[in-house]
Amino acid sequence: MSDIKKKSVLLIGGGGVGAIAALNLELGGLATVTVVLRSNFNAVNDKGYQIDSCDHGVVKNWKPSHVLNSVPNITTERLPPYDYIILTTKNCPDVPPSVASLVGPALPASNTHTVLVLIQNGLNIEKPFLASHPNTLVLSGVSLIGSAEPEHGVVVQEDKDRLLIGAFENPNISDEVKKTKAEEFVHIYGAGGKTDVKHSQNVEYDRWRKLVYNACLNPICAITGLDTGRIRLADGGVEGLVRPAMREIVEAAKKKGVDLGGDEVVDWMIEVDALELYLQPSMLMDVNKGNFIEFENLLGEPLREGQAIGVPMPTVQVLYQLAKAIQWRTKEKRGLVDIPKKKKAGE
Amino acid sequence: MSDIKKKSVLLIGGGGVGAIAALNLELGGLATVTVVLRSNFNAVNDKGYQIDSCDHGVVKNWKPSHVLNSVPNITTERLPPYDYIILTTKNCPDVPPSVASLVGPALPASNTHTVLVLIQNGLNIEKPFLASHPNTLVLSGVSLIGSAEPEHGVVVQEDKDRLLIGAFENPNISDEVKKTKAEEFVHIYGAGGKTDVKHSQNVEYDRWRKLVYNACLNPICAITGLDTGRIRLADGGVEGLVRPAMREIVEAAKKKGVDLGGDEVVDWMIEVDALELYLQPSMLMDVNKGNFIEFENLLGEPLREGQAIGVPMPTVQVLYQLAKAIQWRTKEKRGLVDIPKKKKAGE
Secondary structure (H helix, E strand, O other): OOHHHOEEEEEEOOOHHHHHHHHHHHHHOOEEEEEEOOOOHHHHHHHOEEEEEOOOEEEEEEOOOEEEOOOOOOOOOOOOOOOEEEEOOOOOOOOOOOHHHHHHHHOOOOOOOOEEEEEOOOOOOOHHHHHHOOOOOEEEEEEOOEEEEEEOOEEEEEEOOEEEEEEOOOOOOOHHHHHHHHHHHHHHHHOOOOOEEEEOOOHHHHHHHHHHHHOOHHHHHHHHOOOOOHHHHOOOHHHHHHHHHHHHHHHHHHHOOOOOOOHHHHHHHHOOOOHHHOOOOHHHHHHHHOOOOOHHHHHHHHHHHHHHOOOOOHHHHHHHHHHHHHHHHHHHHOOOOOOOOOOOOOO | OOHHHOEEEEEEOOOHHHHHHHHHHHHHOOEEEEEEOOOOHHHHHHHOEEEEEOOOEEEEEEOOOEEEOOOOOOOOOOOOOOOEEEEOOOOOOOOOOOHHHHHHHHOOOOOOOOEEEEOOOOOOOOHHHHHHOOOOOEEEEEEOOEEEEEEOOEEEEEEOOEEEEEEOOOOOOOHHHHHHHHHHHHHHHHOOOOOEEEEOOOHHHHHHHHHHHHOOHHHHHHHHOOOHHHHHHOOOHHHHHHHHHHHHHHHHHHHOOOOOOOHHHHHHHHOOOOHHHOOOOHHHHHHHHOOOOOHHHHHHHHHHHHHHOOOOOHHHHHHHHHHHHHHHHHHHHOOOOOOOOOOOOOO
16 A cells, blocks of 8 residues: 555654554554654664563564654644644643643644544543634544553553444434444544444443543552552552442532443442552553653543532542642752742741 | 659650650659650660750750660569550551550559550540550640651751640549549659649540541641641642541531531631641651551541531541552552562463
8 A cells, every 4th residue: 555545643742552553553654653752752763662562572673654753833844734633642731731632733623634632541631622713523542551661662562452433412413424434433433444443323432431540540559659559458458448439429420411330330349450460550651750740631631520419439539639739749859849948847 | 952852654656646655744843754665775775865855955865764675564564553544656556556455564454553644646545545545544744846857866846836735535434533534644754844744634636636637637738748838738638638528527526516616717727837848747757767656546546436427528438548549559568568469461
């Protein structure tokens, strides 16, 4: 197949998840991928990625078709619009710049051609784009991959790439277009035959379901410093923290019309990671690395949704407030907030 | 005054609080103090304490009358019973040995002579002694001192020694004896003239009042890693965490018949440490040092008291569960719990 028929993809954020997505898309042969990198740009631009993947095997010095260190301005550079822009960055709306402003140079406000694919966690992540890009189709990507980038350019994928793709609601776009474009993306992404990518008819369900894990285990592990195995072994970890939090999320979803199935989903999510793997959820890894955490989309949004319709969420509420304080600590360490000068006792 | 008239005091736990108590008692001239030390025994036994105290000035190489590295067994060593045993150790009932077993060798179960003084925080700390030593008078010591031991034998006291002494309830001891003994201890402790020691008629009030700080700011700072200044500056730190937790404690106290005065006490406790001092509460220091935390007496007991009489305490409940998980983390690090061996993905 010639390059002419390939779809042009701009992938922003080539870490553990993004690198595997880029590799998979290019191996499928239906896409030409431009990857935008920040902290790992030099490593990847010099030597490519060093990938050890349960889906694709060991791949040395692999480079996507194009590697950039910033999002291209398609207007000033007179570039054709991309067919797809995939966002696989972390998404922390409380820490500038916003993802909407990040993607801005490659996605004019009036865009109708480019399809935006958000392979990011949490709730309401499409809302900023509905405001800034009202006629852009936004696809939800819920990824269940287990992949990390332990050092710049080195990617280790230990758990299969499973991806649920479906269109976010948008009153300005017909259901027909939503369906066609979602199926097209699934086709391109699945062309390599190594991934489990599916078209989902129910984006809200996918996202709430993943939140049962992400709004609960993620912050509880991050706050206590325990991994998913240890929190299950710790005194009261499951019955005092994880289960009450998960039940609040399931209840909020239910009141929003998303029936996740009650305690079965809670039990399933508690045990989804084998205990003896002692896995560190992303938020715990971020805290350990001194990185910002995605607590607003993972915790804040479901909390606000649930509270707005009267669901009591006392556990998630306290976890949210603690996560917010921990985020402030990182902001202070990075010089984003000023505090009064320290005095000595008696001064 | 000759030594014959002095009271014999066994003080267990000569850290920041205990060292100043021992110094103050000996400077007062009415007590002969034997101090039992553990981790800092060698430092103090070799060179004495190096003290920099806002109450007593700079005191170099000071040694109490006797220094021991374990609690003496007064039965096998045929020693006379002490007039007072003061406990200034940390008190973690979830980590053996219990304070009741620690003090045991110096305090026979049948004791009626020795008065036990608990200069320790939290609620219901006298209960184990009511069971094991039913005829021992136990005095409550609520200390507001600011004193720390940054290295073994080095004590820095930055904030005045203020101590509230009063008898715990005990149906086997008359109110007259309780009053006399409490006043006697206040007299001995206050003899040096440098401290603010008072006889308190309402031990429950003293303890619940201090919990407004200790059950809230202490764990919130320990969990978030922020000091008392920074938690006030952090997004939502006060309104989302500190104030709701403090209100729950005030409400629990109220339902228990202890009227702390509503929001005034909450405001007062939030602002009691000058923001610009950026003070680390003891529990935060303990977490940073990898020490066990006193979460059961500070958080667990007021929570159980409040919940038993139907007070909703959602914030304190989550803080308690998180503190328990953090304590488990320390237990695992110290080899007190065994966990299954780690597997690799795919094993």
